[in-house]
Amino acid sequence: MxxxxxxFVLIAVLWTGYFFLEGFDFGVGVLTKLLARDRTEKRVLINTIGPVWDGNEVWLLTAGGATFAxxxxxxxxxxxxxYLPLLLILVCLIIRGVAFEYRHKRDExxxxxxxxxxxxxxxxxxxxLWGVAFANIVRGVKIDExxxxxxxxxxxLNVYSLLGGLVTLTLFTFHGAVFTSLKTVGDIRERSRTLATRLGVLTAVLALVFLIWTQVSHGDAKSLIAMVVAVVALVGALGFNLAxxxxxxxxxxxxxxxxxxxxxFLTLFPNVMPSxxxxxxxxxVTNASSSPYTLKIMTWCAGVATPLVLLYQGWTYWVFRKRIGTQHIADAH
Structure with a gap:
């Protein structure tokens, strides 16, 4: 190799880490409207991701930087x-960070x-939009010589990419609902489990259609194995949630x-962006890559820095591992 x-594999791992971690806090953000009944419950939801959401975004910065280099x-x-979809995502991430920091600054x-x-x-x-973007990358876009x-x-904005967007939206929201039930106590925990079941069923239907479409159009034996793992894991997640x-x-x-x-990523390789x-x-991976010397230097740097980042982020999750509920939310001024 x-x-x-x-x-190419490392960038796939970085995107996986980003969607795994940022996925549940996107989901929790969506649940502030779907699950929370009052401001106190919204504060509970936001507090479940408060210590970690900014660290989760580091994976996006690293994935983008690694792709650039x-x-x-x-x-x-x-x-x-x-440009426009990615700019919209960037603006959303900026406003989202400001919202987390500024929401509690005034009592009005x-x-x-x-x-x-x-x-x-x-x-x-x-x-x-992340689902729309990655679906288009896999499908292929108009690239000239x-x-x-x-x-x-x-x-x-084609049918395949819009379906991909719906899949990531529902999957992240389901992921967030399961995370909420893992991190909370009391009534909000029970309601998040119920909502997770409904979201999981909807996600399973959409994901199955999207994954089969992807496999038939672009897949091979390796991607078929990954698809089976994804489907079985989703069914298992639903089952354990019910239990x-x-x-x-x-x-x-x-x-x-x-x-x-x-x-x-398996359906892409050895392409990174099909025309x-x-x-x-x-x-x-050949005609779009940097020089071998650049990749060698990057590999040494990643080998040193990556374990340190993983240890620090793992420590953060360990420190803030306890469940919270409405009884832990102080009264407003």
Whole structure:
């Protein structure tokens, strides 16, 4: 395996980590409207992800930075062709971070309500758009012989990609509901388990259609194995949720996300961004990568830094591992 292949795998791992971690806090953000009955319960939901949401976004920064350094042609074509959707995601992430920090700064009802609306929409929109983006990458987009995207925004809004967006939105919200039941006590825990069951059924239907479509159109034996793992894990997550085993349910919903991302990257390889105009114009791990020397330096840096980041983030989750409920929320001023 050459270094550009190694970095393709590492980037897939980074996106898997991002969707696993940011997926549940996107889901919790959406649940502030779907699950919480009053402001106190909204504060409970936000507090479950309060210590970790910003750390989860580090995975996105690392994935983007690794793509820029390891596959500059892929990065350039992706970020120019998908400019508007990615800009919208970026704006949402900025507003979302501000909303978490500013919501509690003033006690006025209107002030807090506006920031709570912002948390909901800036969680829902990226959760949907990431699915649209990755579905288009797998499907192939209009790339010419100079590695430039020559399509329009409306070319990205096709049935397959919109279905992919619905899958990520429902899957992340299900993942968030299971996380909520794992991190809370009392009535909100029971209601999150009930909602997770409903969301899980809807997710299973949408995901099965999307994954089968992907496998038939672009898959091989390896991607078929990943698809089976994703489906079995999702069914298992639903079963453990019904049995009240939140830990196992959360772990398996994470496996579902990891297997689904693995399937998408397996259908891509050795391409990183297929051209729908001409297969000869596909961006591949070979023609889109940096020099071997650059990849070698990156590999050494990643080998040193990655374990430290994982240890620190793991320690953060351990420190804030306890469940919370409405009884832990102090009264407003």
């Amino acid at each position: 050459q270094l550009h292949d190694v970095w 390891a596959f500059p042609e892929w990065y350039a074509t992706l970020f120019s062709g998908f 009802d209107r002030w807090q309500t506006n920031w709570e609306h912002a948390i909901f929409w800036t969680s829902l929109i990226p959760a949907f 100079d590695m430039n995207y020559v399509g329009s925004l409306f070319d990205l 009240g085993r939140e830990g196992w349910s959360f772990a398996l919903s994470g496996v579902t996300i990891a297997a689904a991302v693995a399937m998408l 729908s105009l001409n297969e000869a114009w596909n961006l591949t």
